[in-house]
Amino acid sequence: MHDLVGAYQRLDRIYQLYIQSAFPLRYTALATERNDILKKPGILSQAPLVEPVPTYPSSGMDLATAAARLPTGYNDLVSLGQMIFDPSIPLYEHQWKSLEAVILNKKDIVVTTGTGSGKTECFLLPLLAQLAKESAFWANCPQTTSQQNWWNGKGNRVSQWTHAPRPKAVRALILYPLNALVEDQLRRLRKALDTSQVHQWLNTARGGNRITFGRYTGQTAVSGERKQDSIERLRRELTERSQQWTEIQKLQDPELNYYFPRVDGAEMWSRWDMQECPPDILITNYSMLNIMMM
Structure with a gap:
């Protein structure tokens, strides 16, 4: 299960850091007072609201398994894309179908799945697969x-x-x-x-x-x-x-x-x-x- 409270706390902290770095104050007392105000509930963020979403069909394949099914040259996607997917998390079915359509079938795709369904990965995985293949021929x-x-x-x-x-x-x-x-x-x-x-x-x-x-x-x-x-x-x-x-x-x-x-x-x-x-x-x-x- 994802740490929703921890994510909320990290985001709140990130906004505080952004304001401090983007709008620095010369006087320490003013900066301290502003930081105290930003830490108060409701100033930068509200308490998180949790909305349940449907479970999307799984492909049953992790990134390594999916990359192994690609043509020779694209297999290094498993290394170049290692930070996108945790090894224990399988791709959604629509993510694998996007990868399959672009790399195997040379098709253009339109992705219309819901919020939180990994639409970005649908184009990012084929892109990284292509870059993994091309970069193998680059000079050092x-x-x-x-x-x-x-x-x-x-x-x-x-x-x-x-x-x-x-x-x-x-x-x-x-x-x-x-x-x-x-x-x-x-x-x-x-x-x-x-x-x-x-x-x-x-x-x-x-x-x-x-x-x-x-x-x-x-x-x-x-x-x-x-x-x-x-x-x-x-x-x-x-x-x-x-x-x-x-x-x-x-x-x-x-x-x-x-x-x-x-x-x-x-x-x-x-x-x-x-x-x-x-x-x-x-x-x-x-x-x-x-x-x-x-």
Whole structure:
């Protein structure tokens, strides 16, 4: 059974951390008073409401079994997708049918199942299966150097992934009408592609490559030309991200990691980095896509 109360408490804590990091206060007394207010019941969240939902038919297969039934080359889905499914949890029938339709039958799909039925996995599993197959043929990625962390100090800006010799292209486009949905998808991709477990497999089996992904919305740093003042804004942004990630690790709550970007991972740093080296998976909204294509 899922820990509903624990999930509620973690979400409430995440919102508190977000407000503290996004809207810092100069004076300690004010910050303390605000934190005390945010902790009061009903300020940031209400007590959880539990709604029972129907049980969806199971495929009877876990991810390893499902991946074994795919054609040669797609089987590494079990490693690339290891963070999506717990080994003890079987795929729903509609999740397996989606994977089967896309990979085995080369069909397009439309998924219309209910809330909480794992619709995201219906497109994410075929996508990761295809990336697992293609990435097997990529050239090894050179190790990053200290210069990659260019924001530490006064050095010149260094592009995030131009050092990788593999073909650079957007391999999947995920479109959402609202930024809130973009943020939710970003959290899922961080869990799927930017954890230490997946990094370890990619280092061993894919020559240190990463499956890159990036959010390109109005919230993405940095807009405009690559002028010095804009570069300094990006430097400050990446410095804050790095410090934020360090603080999050001290809390020792793995679930919190998925709500914040890590600067040493596969998530793209900025618009400039995505323009110079397109991410494998691009997440955006309709308005921003229209601007990008103009």
